[in-house]
Amino acid sequence: QVRLVESGGGSVQAGGSLRLACVVSGFTDRRPYMGWFRQAPGKEREGVACITSNDRTSYADSVKGRFTISQDNAENTLYLEMNSLKPEDTAMYYCAADPKTVARCSGGSISEVEYWGQGTQVTVSS
Numbered sequence: 001q002v003r004l005v006e007s008g009g010g011s012v013q014a015g016g017s018l019r020l021a022c023v024v025s026g027f028t029d030r031r032p033y034m035g036w037f038r039q040a041p042g043k044e045r046e047g048v049a050c051i052t053s054n055d056r057t058s059y060a061d062s063v064k065g066r067f068t069i070s071q072d073n074a075e076n077t078l079y080l081e082m083n084s085l086k087p088e089d090t091a092m093y094y095c096a097a098d099p100k101t102v103a104r105c106s107g108g109s110i111s112e113v114e115y116w117g118q119g120t121q122v123t124v125s126s
Contacts, residue, residue, distance in 0.1 A: 002026035002115050004095045009120030016085050016124070022078040022095030022117055032099035034071060035110040036080045038091035038122075045094070047109025049080060060108030063089075085124045092119040 008020040020036065035050035049059045049069035057069050068081040078095055095117035096110060104111035 002097070004097060004115055004117035006093065006095045006117045006120040009093060009122045011123040011125065012085055014086055014124055014126050017081070017083045018085065018122060019082070020080040020093055020095075020120060020122075024076045024078060024095075024097065027097070027099060030099060030101070031073070032097040032115075033103040033105050033110045034069075034078045035096045035098075035105065035108075035113070036069060036078075037094045037096055037109070037113075038089075039094070040088075040091040043091075047107065048093070049108050050105035050110045051078070052103075052105050056105065058105050058108055063108070082122070085122075087124045087126045089122060090124050091122060093122050094119045 003025045005023045031053035033052050036048045037045050039045040051057050051069045066084045070079045096113040097115040098110045
């Protein structure tokens, strides 16, 4: 059974930093493409950053230079390091996975998400 469990959200002031983590379990065949999405109240869910099985990364324009996605395969954990946070980064952040062989990661988003985490809230105050 695949599970994605996020942690690390919280409340910070603008300019601050947070690191999100997502513990991944249940994939037995191939390493999936992984990504972080976010959804603010009243807005659609959007891709923030993604990483392929061979560690190629892609970011949404809105977070380039501020966010860094990485994965520790020994710990089965996906990370999102968020620096220089802005109030507009406030959202629920979700970990996502696509294990398909035709998975894609571009523009900060993996193409077809098959698995979602439960989400972790990030709130940035001005």
